Amino acid sequence: MSIIDGRAIARKYQEVLRRDVAHLADREIVPAIAPILIGEDSAARVYYRAKARLAKSLGIRYAGVELPGEAREEELLDVISRLNADPQIDGIFVELPLPSHISRERIAYAVSAEKDVDGINPVSMGQMLVESASAANYRQLNAQRRVLLPATPQAVMELLLESGVDLVGANAVVIGRSLSVGRPLGLLLLTEGVTVTICHSKTLSIETITRRADIVCVAVGHPRFITADMVKEGAVVIDIGINVTPEGIVGDVDYEEVAPRASLITPIPGGVGPMTTTMIMANVVKCASNRE
Numbered sequence: 040m041s042i043i044d045g046r047a048i049a050r051k052y053q054e055v056l057r058r059d060v061a062h063l064a065d066r067e068i069v070p071a072i073a074p075i076l077i078g079e080d081s082a083a084r085v086y087y088r089a090k091a092r093l094a095k096s097l098g099i100r101y102a103g104v105e106l107p108g109e110a111r112e113e114e115l116l117d118v119i120s121r122l123n124a125d126p127q128i129d130g131i132f133v134e135l136p137l138p139s140h141i142s143r144e145r146i147a148y149a150v151s152a153e154k155d156v157d158g159i160n161p162v163s164m165g166q167m168l169v170e171s172a173s174a175a176n177y178r179q180l181n182a183q184r185r186v187l188l189p190a191t192p193q194a195v196m197e198l199l200l201e202s203g204v205d206l207v208g209a210n211a212v213v214i215g216r217s218l219s220v221g222r223p224l225g226l227l228l229l230t231e232g233v234t235v236t237i238c239h240s241k242t243l244s245i246e247t248i249t250r251r252a253d254i255v256c257v258a259v260g261h262p263r264f265i266t267a268d269m270v271k272e273g274a275v276v277i278d279i280g281i282n283v284t285p286e287g288i289v290g291d292v293d294y295e296e297v298a299p300r301a302s303l304i305t306p307i308p309g310g311v312g313p314m315t316t317t318m319i320m321a322n323v324v325k326c327a328s329n330r331e
Contacts, residue, residue: 040298043277043305045194048201049313052321053097059324060098070327071100072130072156072320073122077115077141078108082283083134086316090132093316099323102128112141116149123151129330130156130323153329156322158189159219167223177230184329187322192224194314195256195277196231202303204254204275207232212249214238214265214291215258220279224256245269263293270297276304279311 060070072094076087087103094101104118115133122128131154133146152162166186174180177196181188199206211228215221216239225235233254238245240259246269249255257265258279270276280291290307298304305311 040301041303043198043202043303043310045198045305045310045313048198049317051201052197052314052317053093056097056317056320056324059328063324063327064098068327068330069098069100069127070130070323071102071128072132072323073102073104073128074132074134075104075106075115075118075122076134077106077110078138080134080136082281083136087134089316090319093320094323097320099320100127108138110138112145115141115146119146119149123149123154126330128154129326130154130319132157132319133159152187153185154326155187156190156319156326157219158187158223163187163189164218164223168226171226171230174230176232177227180227180230184325187325188227188318189219189223190318190322191220191258191279191311191315192227193318193321194311195224195279196227197318198277198305198311198314199254199275202275204303206254208234209253210234210236210251211254211256212236212238212252213256213258214245214249215260215279217258220258224258228254257291259291261291262289263291265292265297267293267296267300270300272300273302274300276301277311278305278307281307281312 074087074090091101122131131150137143147159150160152160155163170183170186171180211233213221213225216237225237228235249269250271254275256277262282262284278290278292282289
């Protein structure tokens with residue numbers, strides 16, 4: 040068993056981003072990200088601050104906006120509209136979860152597709168789907184100037200490729216069908232010639248499917264959902280889950296049980312998370328490079 044060190048791979052990618060930011064400075068462009076935090080959710084605030092630290096280290100301007108939890112939906116939409124219109128803001132990121140009185144769908148539509156650094160706008164999703172049909176692989180798709188891929192699926196792909204996982208012809212199971220992770224991840228894996236099965240809460244005998252998989256990607260939000268008997272010997276296991284339990288933060292994979300069976304596995308923390316934040320910043324730099 041080997042651990043996929045998300046922090047180390049993220050640091051390597053960040054060095055490339057620093058060079059890209061320096062090149063943009065030659066054009067007198069300073070990339071800027073505007074995360075929006077609504078309310079006092081502790082996990083959301085952690086991510087909000089993590090973006091601030093990483094942006095500063097990369098030379099990206101951080102223009103975060105904080106709103107109280109009781110802020111009306113129209114107030115949030117007004118903030119997004121202002122940021123959409125600001126030519127000095129390259130990326131907009133709305134921290135989740137949103138308060139229950141705010142529609143995630145309306146917010147997703149409101150974020151400009153040109154600044155949508157987490158790929159939540161339906162236009163962003165459509166561009167990803169259409170361009171994936173002609174892209175030879177994930178990297179070619181990601182190189183498309185106007186394509187902004189959702190950060191977490193993008194992070195998973197980078198970790199797999201940087202770890203040297205042979206994807207062509209592999210069988211992968213993605214557990215979780217969310218619009219932000221499961222479904223787009225399945226599409227990105229397809230671009231690399233992977234045979235993909237997406238499982239979810241209504242999948243029958245899920246363990247019979249996961250035991251056949253060369254690659255298991257888990258994003259269901261259930262602590263230690265994947266156990267050793269659900270994974271075949273030598274599988275690659277990507278744990279995307281973050282769950283707060285009385286024992287601390289754990290993933291969707293029972294790490295202690297599963298790790299000895301896996302050829303490669305991501306830890307929690309230090310696996311997908313650092314790479315996801317890095318991919319958000321990569322999308323900001325991409326948006327900045329698209330400035331006319």
